[in-house]
Amino acid sequence: MRVRETQSPAMLRLSRLAGLTATDLALLEPGMLTGHLARSRREILREGEEITGAQIIVSGWAVRARLLADGRRQFLSFLLPGDLIGHCRHSRPLAVSTIVALTDVRLCAAPAPSTSASLAEAYAVSQALDEAYLLSHITRLGRLNAQERIGDLMLEFHERLTLAGLVTHNGFEMPLTQEALGDALGLTSVHINRMLQLMRREGDLTLKGGRLILSDPPVLARKVGRAPIHVTANPPQAEA
Amino acid sequence: MRVRETQSPAMLRLSRLAGLTATDLALLEPGMLTGHLARSRREILREGEEITGAQIIVSGWAVRARLLADGRRQFLSFLLPGDLIGHCRHSRPLAVSTIVALTDVRLCAAPAPSTSASLAEAYAVSQALDEAYLLSHITRLGRLNAQERIGDLMLEFHERLTLAGLVTHNGFEMPLTQEALGDALGLTSVHINRMLQLMRREGDLTLKGGRLILSDPPVLARKVGRAPIHVTANPPQAEA
DNA sequence: CGCCTTGTTGAGCCCTTTCAAAGGATGTGG
DNA sequence: CCACATCCTTTGAAAGGGCTCAACAAGGCG
DSSP: OOOOTTOOHHHHHHHHHHTOOHHHHHHHHHHHHHOEEEOTTOEEEOTTSBOOOOEEEEESOEEEEEEOTTSOEEEEEEEOTTOEEOOOOSSSBBOSSEEEESSOEEEEEOOOGGGOHHHHHHHHHHHHHHHHHHHHHHHHHHHOOHHHHHHHHHHHHHHHHHHTTOOBTTEEEOOOOHHHHHHHHTSOHHHHHHHHHHHHHTTSEEEETTEEEESOHHHHHHHHTOOOOOOBSSOOOOOO | OOOOTTOOHHHHHHHHHHTOOHHHHHHHHHHHHHOEEEOTTOEEEOTTSBOOOOEEEEESOEEEEEEOTTSOEEEEEEEOTTOEEOOOOSSSBBOSSEEEESSOEEEEEOOOGGGOHHHHHHHHHHHHHHHHHHHHHHHHHHHOOHHHHHHHHHHHHHHHHHHTTOOBTTEEEOOOOHHHHHHHHTSOHHHHHHHHHHHHHTTSEEEETTEEEESOHHHHHHHHTOOOOOOBSSOOOOOO
């Protein structure tokens, strides 16, 4: 199953998760073109609302967040191109977190999994990955120090965006403000700032104008103690 | 659907999640009696292993954990009576975390969801709850201070054990050592100890001989800023 | 050009950790 | 029933990592 050059990042990701057929791609393609747009900072889904239908992130970044009564907030996970929203298997599900667009986000309806077994498999693998990354996030917050948290999160982005074909020479668009990074990593933006400077000085990364470059991902991974993530015994086609 | 007095905590929990029928209960009951035992401190599942079959915790406490290369470890979530292990919807799934018994744990095989729609619904709701608690755990670690973390976790136990009928007069068995609490909450056992003493002095709780009593759950919930958790628009039958 | 968001910097404080040691429980074997 | 080992809890003193509260610089953008 060769992946075509012309595929969008979202389709590339999904097809890599479960080896989608040409038929599956044909199912996905129309939605990719017709989906709707959520402007930056808009809520895509609000905690406690009933979930209506599953969607796919076509482009842009969004975030799942919990908002505390006193104004504190915590980012739970990031949603990148090819990620799924609102897949539930029980009746009348409620959203357990709010989803906010961090950039302009293009969304489309996800074809029902019942239409294709391989598509259903891709959804299931995607969801398993979601959960694995949630668990990593817990470990990050519970046991890593500030510098390790930042490095670990950047490596997660690198890994996930690579799957969607959005990484070149270890560099990729990373549209998060330092305050957003703080909300994700349980730190203040002030401290994020200082640690980023330190990591730049130590040669771990470059971050300028919304573009992040990791100097040497494997070295950074060793430095922050990051282990690779696997959810399937059949590994997805590795990035070229 | 009246719940019988004789039900085990595990069955009580599952039947409350989706209003199980007598047929479902009959499906579950044999397993509850024949399941096998995992001794305290034993691994029930190891990260990276292939998952074989779904199981139900009949009694006892277990924990999902990530172990870091340098010996640090982080508890991801607790598994209490009636909780499910190893439900996956994609082919050849791998365990993304290690599961360790914290007490002696009785386990049984979970009947296949295909045998009953209401049972499948109970599994799905259970899994949605799992995820909701994972998200709460992230918020706990990212945004709460030590005292809030402890209070919030104890309220989670209170809530979940109530569903299984294991709480009387706001008191329940809580077999975690202070070191285990530290591993769950991203704190050292020394600090857990000091904060527990503080909370005892402030009249929030009593903890002695493995039994925890919350003086006033709603008051504590307000104090630590805890919001209730809902995953379904049809609320489960509330505890009597 | 001026506004508004984002990034940068400093000083002091506070929550949590570290390191060490002692005290209580609990269980096992003699 | 005591001796002993092991695990768990408790306590103290000192250090450190990250926070707070400013204030200011630097970019985008209309």
